[in-house]
Amino acid sequence: MTSRWIERAGKPWFPVTGEIHYARIPRERWSAVLGHARAGGLDSVATYVFWHAHEPEPGDFRWDGDLDLRAFIEEAAAHGLDVVVRMGPWAHGEARYGGFPDWLMQLGLKTRTNDPAYLELVRVLYAETAAQLAGLTHAEGGPVVAAQVDNELYDQPEHLSALREIAEEAGIQVPVWTATGWGGAQVPETFLPVYSAYAEGFWEDSTVDWPEFAPFHFRYSEVRDDLSVGADLREALDGIVLGADAVPLRDDAAVPFVTCELGGGMHVAYHRRPLVSAQDVEALALAKIGSGSIWQGYYMYSGGTQRVDGRGTLQESHATGYPNDVPCLSYDFYAPIGEHGQIRPHYHLLRRQHLWLREDGHRLAMMATTVGGGSEDPDELRWAVRSDGHSGYLFLTTYQPPKQPLAAQNGVQITVGFDDADVTVPTEPVDIPAGLSLVWPLRYPLATGLVLRSATAQVLTRITDDEGEILVLAAAEGIPVELVLDAEVDVSGSGRGRPGDGGTVVSLASAPGPDCVVELPGIRILVLDPVSANRLYRMEVAGRERLVLTDTPIYADRGDLVLHPEHTQCHVSLLPAPATLVAEGAELGAASDRGRWRRWTLAVPTAGARRLVAGVRAADVAAPKPVHGGPMNRLSAPTDFSSAAPVHIDVPRDVFAGAVAGAGRVLLRVTWTGDVGRAFVGDRLVSDHFWHGRAWDIDLTPVADEAAEHGVRLELLPWRRDTGVWVDPAVRGVRDGVVVESVDVVRVGRVRLSVGDAER
Template sequence: MKSRFKYLIASTLIISLAFGFQNTLGQTLKKYEINAEVAPVKIYSDHLKMGGSNPKGETILVNNYFLSKSGNPFIPITGEFHFSRYPNQYWEESIQKMKAGGINIIATYVFWNIHEEHEGKFRWDGDRDLKKFIALCAKNDMYVFVRVGPFCHGEIRNGGLPDWLLGRPLMIRSNDPAYLSYVEKLYDEIGTQLKGTYFKDGGSVIGIQLENEYQHSAAPWGLTYAGQPHDWTAAESDLSLTQAGVGVSETKNPYADLGNDHMKILKSLALKAGMDVPLYTATGWGNAAIVTNESIPVTAAYAYPFWTAHKDISPFFLYKDMHCDPDYAPVRYQPEDYPAFPAELGTGIMTVYSRRPIVEQKSFDAMMNRCLGSGANGLGYYMYHSGSTPRGDRYYFSDEAYGLPKISYDFQAPIGEFGQVREGFQRLKLINRFAQEFGDLLAPMTTVLPENAPILKPENVTDLRYAVRIKDNSGFLFVNNFQDDLKTTDKPDIQIAIKTGGDVVTIPEASGFTMKEGENVIFPFHLAINGADLIYATAQLYTKSDDGKMPYYVFVSQDGSNAEFSFAKSNGLSIKKSPGISLDQNEKRILVKCSKGTSEFTANVKGRQTKILVIEKSLALQSYLVTIKGQKSLMFSDAVILQENDMISALSAGRNAFTIHVYPKFLGKLNAENAAVLASVNNSLMSEFNISVPEFKLEPTVRQIGERKTVVTLPPSLNGLNDLFLNIDYTGDTGMGFLDGELVTDEFWKGTLWQIGLKKFYPNAASKEMVFYFRPVNEGASYLDDISPKDRPDFSKLKQVLNIRKISFTPEYKVNLQFE
């Protein structure tokens, strides 16, 4: 493992930041150089007993470096969504949101205690209907990974183990035959639900995760006493090495062989229950057990953990070679034998009563950039779509012993507890589309690092962080300028020279580019575009279309920057410029310089034309890929754009009027259900449609019962809205919401707006009162260090603070669109 890592490091060169030269504008360029003349990674697969085909002859295979689909390298983009934590009547809308965000695999837990709360009585109805959920994923062309446990964690009571299991004469999470007999019954039940849904049957289930963090972590038993230390849900032989949450585990487990055997037994039970899939995974971080050569050991990275005593600055924004050196190493397996497949990248985090980390949404795409640049050939987001933990017949299923909210599982995720689409969703979309569209190029590429990579510390926010992935002189340059819990510095006038086997690519060739604080980029070099050799671009690849008469590529530039594209000169290449484009040619290349904002030019290679669209990141964040009349198109809007077959829907929160732009230009007619449409006639690159619906206006009726209790009267109906969000702007300790005296929603205050989607409660909630009970925050509360300084209460006059500033509604409109 270390020999290859040292070879890559030894083959690189970085020139000191102290060295620079004056460019023609009098600016001092900061020059970096990296030698990417490295041997390609060795690819082999005979040792792995995985893979499969479906009735159409399509295959999913895995080697030691990447996955392939029907012979083509494939980067899975996995989003975690727990079906049992969300109302089943809205599952399909959520699946469509995930697809719109660039997810191609949905991962979901099957929590044992939710399905068998009472021993011997399994429930698969309502929000527990696994079969229905899988069918909806298949309907929307989404693959599924099912995480079958028996232990899941997922911030569920006992980590998903039923309470009654504690009262049975057996040793949990062990090879005890009595325990395994219960697991076999669970797997048989899950197998019955999954029958006919597997990839081999033509279905969407391509993967099974066995257990979770086995011989690494556990959850506390929910049956406990106040003040009692946590009693972990682990076999007694593993208790001394069991830790809270995800972390590094340096100590070798003397019972590791038993753990390896246990994982093999679980796989045999899964196969016996019919769970025959191309891919099996096991959480392999921190010396956890896997099924050697029969499961992919997936990795994790959480930059804002709630299980640590205080904030810590993570290493997860520094480039490394993850194929040789996984996060949370040491590990129990040989890393070079498996692809680097992070399945739990912390896109958000939960809050517990004593710790309330605030996750910056910029961290999401920054971490994914770092992982891809570090050799990851899969991305998995935990959580991607959050929800609400259900209540059982006897107790809340939430992990109350760990100090979590009784219901809320918002996780600050890209898609919130009530389906809210957040900044992180938009940011990840750019990474996801890049990995989907160009994963066949990226996956086989070798990681190359600058020589200071092994000594660069997370606290160092001044040195440039970058890496290269390369194969056959073509590749991608990755740069990241984000660090959790620290503010990095703007880095202007950067120039990076990449030495390949054929030449030296200098990005950019004469001037420099700027990395803004908190941002990240991926620049291509020697990219083949329909016969043209793009030497480099100072814009990030986003997507492409090869269908229709005019193929196009879309690149994303940093806001306020002038992107440039250098094409190798050839006899058959010409560039057709448009307004805002300038050309500079010499005997070796054609340099295309784009003005700020949106621009387009055409590359013509011997009569074959390809349009290049360049958009700024702020616009790209509003983009959605759709199909209009068989044409792969981009739509840009403040609204969330979803598609099902030919029907496109727009969801607009808080705005009854919004604009949609379409690229390439659509010259037909747009009809909108129950909405007015005004098409704008202009000479821009895109079609423009202005859409409006009648405005929904409603001020909440609020009354106060003492200092801590507030009552909100809910409207008689949602009046055709897609949802109605109740917003509570307050400072306090905790908030709890009741309907008909039953707790239905709760929150731990952390300085952010509490938003509750009401549609899940209708029609039963019509005209009813929702009663809120708040508790004040106390001076010296353990979580105050997590709260932003601007949001911390002033305790100079009072030692307890409760302030309910404003309660309001935000309507979410839905408009169905039809292009004719």
């Protein structure tokens, strides 16, 4: 490790990590979730070890079923993913007592300190965890590359050191030890501090319209800290309030800039329910790369469901001394992969960034950041450069969430100075529309003797087909694509070249898209439109790296492709293209060639949606009296559902035919407005939801027979604006009461595509 980057096998490494909690996802869905994570561009996953799940009673350790940490790590490795184990003992993660077992809390020990009695119990936990990791650490040739002890511990550096010593004595040997560094945390030198950045926070008060630190994360800055994350717990549990000037924000120049909690979405609490968008997540993540991050870590990358034990649900709550009441079951987090495996729009937006990091992260990691412009002033152009002195990337943004939007920037042209020359991009000023986050390559090596001096398009990936190498770029909406080459060369295909400034300026002769290929000596440049770029994957199929364009979620598994379509028809295109595909779970139409791509249409009989209920309004439903609780006296989630509006939904048995047997899923999608909803199948609570402006998905797959026999019963409490619950300005105008706009059953299919044996 250097002061600026991490090396692996002697080469700079730019990891991309997503938080996935094995204990909150049914084991039978691990493979699909991890497959989608890998297809989304992750090279590693992080996961909490929740103590209360593994040792519910003293000495009674459980590592079976959904709690099989070892099996989860092995499954991750099978999908080509490394693992970061966040091993507690205290985790937070919106878990009851931060993951501490109830029996531990009843002992009255000085937890999260070097109290000998507490450390003795930690030794037992770590020894058990080490046994699960035996043979799986990086030193042993396994996928576990890093470990974190405790979480959000800001004032006990000696305790963090003691936890590492105990873990190593137990046999856990990893090359990287991390500790959360936000909130001005005191992190020992033997740990790598890791940071967070969220576009919103459910942990803020309902009087806060946008957290104080949130706008900062949409600007470029080498400052890594954020005093708002975990501030509610510091105040509620420790009585400590940090003002904006109380802790100097560090640049931590002695260690690499690593993140572990870039907000992949945001959870909701009863009193405050953020509505983070896909564009929020995309822009924040790219801003951190532009600010110097060399490790992108997302929290959460996949949602899940809170566990339930003999004492009830295991979420944090006012009843257990926490400042926030969160849903009893749902931990969807509006993550790129949802609680039930739904693939969200920002999964695709982030994948574009991850494709680029996979291709050029080793160079980017060594590039220092220079913030060129942009402050709190929304009219100032925000831009930054990452450079190694000879080449680099220009970052520009006109995006900030709608609460404080940025304006368009007109007449933009920037000159970037390198050690031996300046580069001006574009060659003529260009107008940048509002709402864009951009990264443009500068002096990018294309082929022997050929350099891309600049481009007004994003690098996605490079791949080789039978004709040679292809560089894939993505155009941005409203910005003309210009390529400038550092030599006078012949240009053909979809490009038109003209001499300029000692090189060649290339414009496009056709619109960006799958057919837009600029032919250059020694390389071709494929320029995709934004929609196609969001559909682009790169994965190994039948022993060969290929580009895949598809309108349905997809991942690679043992050389095949696995699709999870929500619609009865979907499309898949491949480059380089095999002659034939074989489909399991779909009817495969004849292939059609489009340029270098080969395209197939699939009919999926086990997928599709069916409306079951529409237009139910219950405006006169009585709302329970608001109650405040917890250490910060915030609004508490209702517990009295006696006056809730009941909605019964009959679920036809035939919707489960084929889908469950074929390892697909059946979701109930409720589009509604109200306050709190609960869903029952028989007497079993299967889902809950704090309304915040999005549809509510309920997974019926595990209870298919019961749902077909009994139906689903919803209990819905009405929205009352005067209660004081905070929701996003975009949805505040809803009327009081309960409205169920629609209830749809959504069948998610599962299709496996294989290349014919003759081509393997």
